Amino acid sequence: MLTLYHARISPNSRRVWITLLEKGLEFELVEVKMDGEQFKPEFLTINPFHHIPVLVDDGFNIVESLAILDYLEVKYPTPAMLPKDAKDLAIARIVQLVTVNELVPATSTFLLQFLGLPGGDPEEIETAQRKIATVLKFFENLLDDRPYFASHNLTLAEVVAGTVVTRLPKVGISLSDYPKLSAWCDRLVARTTWQATEPTPEVVEAFKSIVVARMANSEGRRQEAEGRRQKAKGTHA
Structure with missing residues (x-):
């Protein structure tokens, strides 16, 4: 059984998902939440670069979406999705x-x-x-x-x-x-x-929340760094 680790918001994941559907293949979808699941040890065992998508085929882990597409085209050539000319x-x-x-x-x-x-x-x-x-x-x-x-x-x-x-x-x-x-x-x-495979409004909103949280954390770290810089500047004045 093919297993696709993916995130619906990701175009890279979506291109593999569409190809699996277009070729009429049986597969399992495993959603990887982009709020940190990609950094968990269990996911890093299949992709140490913590990126999605990953396709697993009978214990063989394939990373990088273009490599996955080539794999699927060669192993499952019908319908053909690359020209011969x-x-x-x-x-x-x-x-x-x-x-x-x-x-x-x-x-x-x-x-x-x-x-x-x-x-x-x-x-x-x-x-x-x-x-x-x-x-x-x-x-x-x-x-x-x-x-x-x-x-x-x-x-x-x-x-x-x-x-x-x-x-x-x-x-x-x-x-x-x-x-x-x-x-x-x-x-x-x-x-x-x-x-x-179109991202639903709920998927977009969930990803939006992740981005907003990351932006807030980044701004917080920036302000902390600026505070330390100003404090050091005052110390040496």
Whole structure:
């Protein structure tokens, strides 16, 4: 039995969850609460880097979502979720890696907005918006007359990029300038696998509480450090 350790709020976890569903596999879901469960000894035994997702298959622990997707594609090749043609395969891989290396870091700037919280550095947000626009334009140009990237069928490119791009309108980033990409998003969110794995409002609120608590703790530590600095300064005045 396959077991997926995941957090529903995480796009990295979601891409594996969607792939398991798209391939029609039987699996067990184990929710890892991001309030500290990922640091507990029992979880560190399966992933010492305390990240999710982790897929366990008959005692074999697989970390890193892209590695998990490759594992599933090779071990469970039906339905195929990577093209066989060299050019098409390259496009699928490009989409995956551009998402991970370029798009995800830029979208992390909008975490507070996604959670409905105030804050965010205006300059960082502007820089992130430019980076996201570059990626979206690049993706728009990669799409042809086929419904998916380099394929008539859903691929791992969709699973990786789609779990990020479809969230962009929720943080105020419009897809109206990218008609092919917008239509591509509509096709994805209409799929039952997307609907089944969409974070619920309750999940978002729970994660929001964790983020707010972390921000408060960070501010408290900052104030304590500043107090010690001022005290030391007064001592040596």
